[in-house]
Amino acid sequence: MTALLHRTGGAGDADRPAPKGAAQIDLSREVADYTGRFGPxxxxxxxxRADRTEIAAAVGLLLDGHREQAEQRLSQRDFTVRTVVDRPSGHRYVEVADRTDAAVTPRGWGRVYLDADHRPSWSVQVPHPAFDxxxxQLGVQVLRGSPGGVMVIAGAHRKAGAGNSADVAHRTDTVFHAICAELARRGMPGIQLHGFAASAAPDxxxxxxxxxxxxxxxxxxxxADALRGHGFDVCRAWVRSCPLxxxxxxxxxxxDADHVPFLHVEFSPTIRAGGRPAERAAAAIAEITRRWAGKPVTD
Structure with a gap:
């Protein structure tokens, strides 16, 4: 399926000054502050249904370059849109955020960051922040590692809400799923990040x-080859039976229904703890996401 995406940046965009009024942030700290409030x-x-449909459609408008229309529709659903500059990387992103995030009783509908310098062409999905x-934070490193990324972060702890209503990886009635489905409909491949307990796959x-x-x-x-090259032992689910x-x-x-590439990747606690293991894992993932972005791996 051909992705119908609008290029939000052009040649030389990285040398442009930040848009007037763009917030200067450290994306990793911003995400840590956001997800640090999550709990069961x-x-x-x-x-x-209308909320899910309208928010996903508005994200689609952003991808098509219709920001004003997107902002109007998102505002009607109590979402905000702003351009941010990630100081450590110098990259610009469009942030889509739920206005209720800081409320006493947040809805927990999530957040999206879209590359504002390049044509969005792939996604990194974080369905279980604070639980996995x-x-x-690995998602932030992956987003920074290649141009053209869209990061979709769930807005609540996996155990929040009634039953498994906030377990977005296993439900279709969430804003997270609606946005990811919109990206898949447009032909954008995605990688979804998860974590497993050391005892679940000790080898x-x-x-x-x-x-x-x-x-x-x-x-x-x-x-899998890239991860192995970075020193990790990988269970390949298409070769043998693996947990999770x-x-x-x-x-x-x-x-799968849209015939779009999708990777489901589980990481050990050691990798998710950050530092060099996380950097090596993100570097391995970048070998894939840069291809999805149409960029040479060694660029």
Whole structure:
């Protein structure tokens, strides 16, 4: 499927001054402050169908370059849009955020960061921030590592809300899923980051899977090879039976239905703890995401 995306930046954009009024932030700190409020007793309200549809459609308008229309539609759903400059990387992103994030009872509908310097062409998805500790920071490193990325972060702890209503990886009635489905509809490949307990797979550092589909099998092999090259032991779900293969993941199922590459990757606590292991994992992922962005791996 051909991605119908608008290029939000052009040649030489990296040398442009920041847009007037753009907030100067450290994206890793911003995300840490955001997800640091999440907990199993935190707020989560199940969105209605109209909420999910309108928010996802507005993100699509942003991808198509129709920011004013997107802002109007998002504002009607109590979401804000702003341009931010990530000081450590110098990259510009468009942030889509829920206005209720700082409220006493937040809805927990999530946040999105879109590359404002390059045509968005792939996504990194963080469905269980604060529950799969460190995946949100790994997501930031992955977003920074390649041009054209879109990072989608769930807005609540996996155990927040009634039942499993906030477990966005296994539900379709969430804002997170609606946005990821919109990206898949546009042909954008995605990588979803998870974490496993050391006891769940003691012989491995990473469990790599293509979820319910096979469209990302070539990228899966390349990623597993790259991770191995960085010193990690990888369980390849297309070769042998692995725990936590993500075959019931709903974003993966949606991507499979659209014949779009999707990678479901589980990381050990050591990698998710940050430092050099996380940097090496992000570097391995960049070998895939840079191809998705149409950039040479060694560029």
């Amino acid at each position: 007793d935190g707020g989560y309200r199940r969105p209605g 500790l460190g995946t949100e 491995y550092d990473v469990i790599a899977s293509t979820g319910a589909g096979t469209a990302a099998r070539p990228e899966g092999r390349e990623l 293969e993500g075959r019931t993941n709903m974003q993966g199922r949606t991507a």
